[in-house]
Amino acid sequence: MSSLEKRLAAEKRFKFYGMFAMTLSLFFVLILMYKIFSTGSGAFVRTTINADVYFDPNFIEVSSNSSKKEIMKASYVDLADQVINQNHPGLDEENFIKVREMYTRKFDYQLRDYIANNPNVIGKTVNLDISASSDLDQIVKGNYPRNVPEAQRKINDYQLSILDSLDSKGKMSKTFNFWFFTNGDSRDPETAGILGALMGSFYALLICFSFAFPIGLLASVYLEEFVKPGKITDIIEVNINNLAAVPSIVYGLLGLGMLIGVFGMPYQVPLVGGLVLGFMTLPTIIIASRASLRGVPPSIREGALAVGATKMQTVFHHVIPLSLPGTLTGTIIGMAQALGETAPLLLVGMVAFVMEIPGGAFDPATGLPSQIYLWSESAERGFLEKTSAGIMLLLSFLIIMNTVAVLVRRKLEVKW
């Protein structure tokens, strides 16, 4: 081969390497998304068992005249057992337990909520779809194999036979899993929902925004518009650049050591989580806002000053409004990063099992990413799809936020 041919071959090879690297990177995005969506889509569907429920007054502690509070407080465990006996007549004690395990453990709560909404139902028979237990749900969805020895299955042979007979009678069905969006966390995968974590993240981001946005905006205004370059600005400048590169877990340590340790703020609450995320987002906002202020042409300032505005009037009446789209874009992107950040939340305790949906920044809560982490650590197969579904929700929020950021930039940004 001549030297020219060799060089051209090398050229082709090099181009191929580049293309290969790019395709591989794209492939990673695809495989990640595929894996998440294929495991997560199951969480939006729930298996239910159709049953005739006779609200037998003998097994209900309350009557249709009881107040809602009394209804919510009473126990419905006996009623739930009674319903199972009715729908599966002739069970001995051992088999009864096996059949009971096929229904959700929260069966009685489902009955309670039904009575609370329809108090007149007591004494009547209603046809209801009762949620199946998570293990049964996984068998029906085909995530647990059926053709393995009984000892390796969570659902035994007897339960399978019941399942098949229910199926042949057309009693098994699937519904959209609203619980995933309306419930807090739970020990049972079938009733576990993401709303608690979502609200936790919401309050944390609210705190984060109300801390980082005003301070970030004003700090960048000071650095860009008011101060002459000098030693102090250099220090602040280096500082901000370094803060932007500090690992997020170090911010978590700051929250734990300073906010909780020194200031005595409570553990596990969105207030502390939000402040820590705010510390983290501040440099991002300052950097974006400064770039945006720098983009406002000097002629605007000079024009305002020429007609007699003070420096303060120039900045607040003209420069800031013109730079605001850029600042907002940076803020939204920073908030999106904060939403996905997990490590600081782990350290300030927003990673505990919390069933109640938090009502404010002072209630114990988890965040969306820390809930994902919690579920991923759980051994049950039912939580695996919850984890993926949580990730899908998190990713869709991130996509929405980033799209909004792009739109804000496109629609509002002034071109000079």
Next chain:
Amino acid sequence: MLYLSLVFVFILSYSFYFYGKKRALSLKFKKNENLSSLPDYYGYYVVLLVFFPAIIIWFFLLIFKSNFQEMFVMSPVLFPDVATWSSGKFGLIMNKISNLSIIVNLPEIDLTVGDKSILKMASESEIIAAKNLANFDKIYGWSNLTLFIILPVLLGFLATKSISGKLNAQPIVEKIISYVIKGSSYIAIFITFGIFFSLVFEAINFFRYVNFMDFFFNTAWNPNRAFVINASEGFDQEALKEAFGFVPLLTGTLLIASVAMLVAVPLGLLTAIYLAEYASSKVRDIAKPIIEILAGIPTVVYGFFAALSLAPFIKDVGEGVGLPVSAESALAAGLAMGVMIIPFVSSLSDDVIKAVPQSLREGSYAIGATKSETIKKVILPAALAGIMGSFLLAISRAIGETMIVVMAASLRANLTFNPLEPATTITTQIVTSLIGDVEFDNPKTLVAFALGLTLFVMTLILNIAAITIVKKYREKYE
């Protein structure tokens, strides 16, 4: 209630703008005084004098709520000797009171009935304290609300009273705002100080238990040992010596980070070269945002992916070719981390490559070089400083990454350079030593701050090195 009072602060401050302005206007038109500033500024003047004091006090009350709660419940009136209590006793009593407070106000529980009545288990003052605690939120909320109605109104009227034609409001307003702006930019410095001092302070506490040299040069990491032997007479010095050896954490961190860099550097750099030099603008417009999606994905997702799919896959492949691979191998965590870093390397390198002036490329083509020769011999050397800077930033990112390693790497320290074996990292150990435990009184939790300080210093050095390299060695054209 606290939030409601915040709303009041905003509403009242806002309405005082109109009040102040109206007052200024009436001075001008009814009393024929000459105003020194525009009427608006008298409005702003009042707003600022109302808003800032009120908001500062509000934040103070918000942040120190739990301190007030403690003062309120454990008051010396109820417990005369409270000042002499040890922190352990204080905590125990506080715990008892907070447990009592849950039931103390329930109507169906009579505190005086029965042998085991709560009254007999708790002292009189403890029950009063429990009642106080149960009512604290309400009392605190209401007193806050009253405070934040009275305080702004009072401040507002005082400020409005001081308005006269001679008062030049504009410079005062501008002065206040300039202080606020200045203060905001100093907050960045305060955060840095906060990080530094909270790390250093707790790290010093840690080094009271553990020798500095033992920490940095021992090769065994078994923090649980520090617990097993200590019972009542404090910590066993010999056990402490053996328990906290930093070396395996460092090697584990470097091992996983190197695997990540081995993935990210070639892929990221080649992608950047292809996108900058070869790809048509159409391909570029599509591929670049997609690759940048990888940077926007939260790391908890990569961790989940690494633990769920990648690690079992690598294990299977390893067993297929007869290699023993651990289920928590450094390789799986490193690969996932590498994928995460690709866009970091590629977008930074892409910018640097694009910044190389076109004339250099054309000069190279003119003497007959092919495109790849131009890239390798002209463009890359010209962009080298920036590319190196991006590598350093990527390494610092890899070292500080937490979630991927917490979920996919091992918790057990292992001094190894074999990526098929399990390894643990600095960040993993910080998380495991702190999760669910916030008592800063034993070396097992305090070690997290020593590790955090080391991590902070490592990443700081890498970042400064990156910035310095870029500044010092950047080729300047023009």
